[in-house]
Amino acid sequence: MKAVFEFIDYRKFLLHYYEERKRSTRYFSYRYFSKKVEINSPSFLKHVIDGKRNLTRPCIEKFCNALGLPPKEAVYFSHLVLFNQAKTAAEKQEHYATLRSLAGEIKESVIGSDQYDYFANWYTPVIRELICLYNFNDDFKKIAAAVSPSIHTSEASRAVRQLLKLKFVERISDGSYRETNTAITADGPVTSIAVRSFTQIMLDRSKAALDTVP
Secondary structure, X not given: OOOHHHOOOHHHHHXXXXXXXXXHOOOOOHHHHHHHOOOOOOOHHXXXXXXXXXXXXXXXXXXXXXXXXXXXXXXXXXXXXXXXXXXXXXXXXXXXXXXXXXXXXXXXXXXXXXXXXXXXXXXXXXXXXXXXXXXXXOOHHHHHHXXXXXXXXXXXXXXXXXXXXXXXXXXXXXXXXXXXXXXXOOOHHHHHHHHHHHHHHXXXXXXXXXXXXX
């Protein structure tokens, strides 16, 4: 059975859990699970998996116990539920931060942390354009100063390393950079949070620019 850390959608994890238990345990059923979580509806788990019902905080704790999750996995599952069910971007970011704090247990391809960071830090897309237009010779102090408003040298350095890691840019023979054909996508619940945040930040900066630029 796959660990909960391999999922970014708790309903898919519950479906996986149900199918695995059904395959290995003859008497396991939706009704049996409902009894374990002390819920009268025999189809409650199915309704949750199908997206027809959500889990309340008391239910989350009962599910963790019924699923037999160790402490760290229980914390991950709890925040995964709250992340998936959150109604605002702020709530999603709060719970996603906790999920990422467990990054040592999470597959990067599942959590999409690099894609998230690309959009979460407003200056990373800006630096991508800058370093492909001008050869800064990896002078990160100059790169940081070229961004408006300016950022810290370490932030500029980290952004360039990330762009190389994501293969959004590549270094050419003269030491400068050029954009690659790698597609920058914004799919999935994780990256969409950062995209909304990025869009709002850029709108705020545009408004500020109208007030400060002559």
